[in-house]
Amino acid sequence: MPNLVEIRDLHFAYGPRTILSGLHMDFPRGKVVAVMGGSGSGKTTILRLIGGQISQQRGTVAVAGEAIDPRNSKALYQQRRKMGMLFQHGALFTDLSVFENVAFPLREHTRLPEDMIRDLVLMKLHAVGLRNAAQLKPSEISGGMARRVALARAVALDPQLIMYDEPFAGLDPISMGVTANLVRRLNDALGSTSIVVSHDVHETFNIADHVYFLSQGKIVAHGTPEQMRSSDDPYVRQFVHAQADGPVPFHYPGRSLAEDLQLGDRR
Numbered sequence: 001m002p003n004l005v006e007i008r009d010l011h012f013a014y015g016p017r018t019i020l021s022g023l024h025m026d027f028p029r030g031k032v033v034a035v036m037g038g039s040g041s042g043k044t045t046i047l048r049l050i051g052g053q054i055s056q057q058r059g060t061v062a063v064a065g066e067a068i069d070p071r072n073s074k075a076l077y078q079q080r081r082k083m084g085m086l087f088q089h090g091a092l093f094t095d096l097s098v099f100e101n102v103a104f105p106l107r108e109h110t111r112l113p114e115d116m117i118r119d120l121v122l123m124k125l126h127a128v129g130l131r132n133a134a135q136l137k138p139s140e141i142s143g144g145m146a147r148r149v150a151l152a153r154a155v156a157l158d159p160q161l162i163m164y165d166e167p168f169a170g171l172d173p174i175s176m177g178v179t180a181n182l183v184r185r186l187n188d189a190l191g192s193t194s195i196v197v198s199h200d201v202h203e204t205f206n207i208a209d210h211v212y213f214l215s216q217g218k219i220v221a222h223g224t225p226e227q228m229r230s231s232d233d234p235y236v237r238q239f240v241h242a243q244a245d246g247p248v249p250f251h252y253p254g255r256s257l258a259e260d261l262q263l264g265d266r267r
């Protein structure tokens with residue numbers, strides 16, 4: 001099967017509030033696929049549905065041909081072992097060393113002997129350029145380095161699927177570029193599939209094979225970064241060219257400013 005993850009006719013609502021409706025997405029094996037969209041458009045919700053943390057009201061999410069069903073906790077546990085996740089603000093354990101942070105999922109999910117854990121952790125830290133920082137505490141490293149440790153931890157179990165929620169948020173431009181390249185390199189070295197949720201057009205377009213644009217719970221455009229750069233779609237143009245005006249409203253919907261300031265009454 002060419003797709004590692006398939007989403008079909010997916011509907012999700014929080015109570016009466018529809019977040020995703022009729023979603024159809026493919027995540028081909030070996031590829032880096034980006035999911036972009038305005039704040040609150042439902043990007044993180046998609047990752048949580050794939051990870052089985054929440055359940056949809058309709059439709060399916062399948063990973064490696066198997067439906068994700070949070071009610072089947074035994075199957076979900078097995079499926080989650082194939083997934084690595086780097087969550088928004090995914091913090092390191094501050095009281096553990098860099099080494100122990102990366103060792104954590106290996107100790108939690110495997111019964112590997114200590115010398116093998118040591119070699120695996122050092123290999124992952126080497127891949128992100130931090131083998132020599134293994135004994136430091138998170139408080140002794142920079143924000144960019146901490147993000148790389150979190151990357152090493154997310155791939156500790158050699159996942160088939162790696163999900164990143166805002167991996168570039170809060171990083172300086174150099175660390176952002178380093179992190180983006182690592183996302184691509186780790187994906188290719190592990191032969192995995194990556195899903196990257198991000199607002200950062202520049203870094204994301206540099207590393208993604210395919211980009212989905214989400215707005216109000218629906219896919220409004222998708223294609224390669226090149227296709228998206230030259231797209232005429234007003235939503236994509238607004239996003240890619242960071243225009244303040246366009247179909248994505250700046251203001252949370254509700255009463256107008258004139259109404260709030262009672263300007264109508266004074267006329």
Ligand SMILES: Nc1ncnc2c1ncn2[C@@H]1O[C@H](COP(=O)(O)OP(=O)(O)OP(=O)(O)O)[C@@H](O)[C@H]1O
Binds near residue numbers: 014045
């Ligand atoms: N537990 C919850 N209960 C109710 N509503 C929620 C809950 N979690 C998220 N939402 C709402 O669901 C919508 C989609 O949230 P989601 O986190 O998926 O958006 P997002 O696209 O990832 O946004 P951002 O880029 O700002 O992180 C938002 O409007 C949010 O307020």
